[in-house]
Amino acid sequence: MSDKKSAILKVAKGLTENYASEELFMPKSGRRLPNRSVIIDIVRDLKSIIFPGYFSTDTSATVFPEYYVGHRLNDIYDRLKNQIEIALLYHGEEPEEAAARADRTTCGFFEQLPEIQRLLLTDVQAGFDGDPAAKSKEEIIFSYPGLFAIYVYRLAHVLYKEEIPFIPRVMSEYAHGRTGIDINPGATIGEYFFIDHGTGVVVGETTEIGNNVKLYQGVTLGALSTRMGQQLANVKRHPTIRDNVTIYSNSTVLGGETVVGENTIIGGNTFITESIPANTKVSAKSPELVIKKPKSQVSATNVWDY
Numbered sequence: 001m002s003d004k005k006s007a008i009l010k011v012a013k014g015l016t017e018n019y020a021s022e023e024l025f026m027p028k029s030g031r032r033l034p035n036r037s038v039i040i041d042i043v044r045d046l047k048s049i050i051f052p053g054y055f056s057t058d059t060s061a062t063v064f065p066e067y068y069v070g071h072r073l074n075d076i077y078d079r080l081k082n083q084i085e086i087a088l089l090y091h092g093e094e095p096e097e098a099a100a101r102a103d104r105t106t107c108g109f110f111e112q113l114p115e116i117q118r119l120l121l122t123d124v125q126a127g128f129d130g131d132p133a134a135k136s137k138e139e140i141i142f143s144y145p146g147l148f149a150i151y152v153y154r155l156a157h158v159l160y161k162e163e164i165p166f167i168p169r170v171m172s173e174y175a176h177g178r179t180g181i182d183i184n185p186g187a188t189i190g191e192y193f194f195i196d197h198g199t200g201v202v203v204g205e206t207t208e209i210g211n212n213v214k215l216y217q218g219v220t221l222g223a224l225s226t227r228m229g230q231q232l233a234n235v236k237r238h239p240t241i242r243d244n245v246t247i248y249s250n251s252t253v254l255g256g257e258t259v260v261g262e263n264t265i266i267g268g269n270t271f272i273t274e275s276i277p278a279n280t281k282v283s284a285k286s287p288e289l290v291i292k293k294p295k296s297q298v299s300a301t302n303v304w305d306y
Helices: 003-021 034-052 065-090 097-131 139-141 145-159 167-179
Strands: 194-195 215-216 220-222 253-254
Touching: 034 065, 034 097, 034 145, 034 167, 065 167, 097 139, 097 145, 097 194, 145 167, 145 194, 167 215
Parallel strands: 194 215, 220 253
Antiparallel strands: none
């Protein structure tokens, strides 16, 4: 037997033995998981309906908008309903109830689309008002990763509130992978929300964010780490951010009892685990800088500093 064949047989035996010892490697018997690719396609297709002039090449979007929207929604409806039904069946709902609930949920989700569109326009306005580098609102819609992450969050949040398994998280992790911005679909976020630059932003599941809030890159709105794990499910673990708050880069705000009051500015590189009053400016002391001379100016007395 060749070395290649022997190695493959050995590895295959080890992997299949692991399959037999742990059910988690395979979906539950007789059940299917939702299709991640289909869910991502739905996110993309909805974007071409909410902002048709930017993400659709179909000219009927401007000539016959009602036909365009109706035709696209009809297709998306069937795909989304199917994925929701699969997710519910996987979690043990009876087929008849899963089908009925999937239909109700999809209807309710579609009814929310005009409101999601309205909220996104406020987010675009917040981005334009808050970023002098933005040349136009069109540029924000077409290219800003922060707006894309917020868009996906606003879709996923509707399904999260309906307690649909898998799908909201697949949506949000798709945006996370695309943008580096991690917004849990369970977070509650108001109007005129803007994430500037965005990379490394984390917004935890029970975070509450008011209106006119601006976050910079690297901000974490997180939970205090404990060993209680799943015992803290459905418990408020993440902070509350009131209206008109700005949090600058690489700041961390932790804890379910932590409230940042309205009209507050949190400076960069701060670490906050207690509530901050309204109308406050918070900053961390600047670390001491060590400035070294160029090597050409190094003397015999300080040569070992390099």
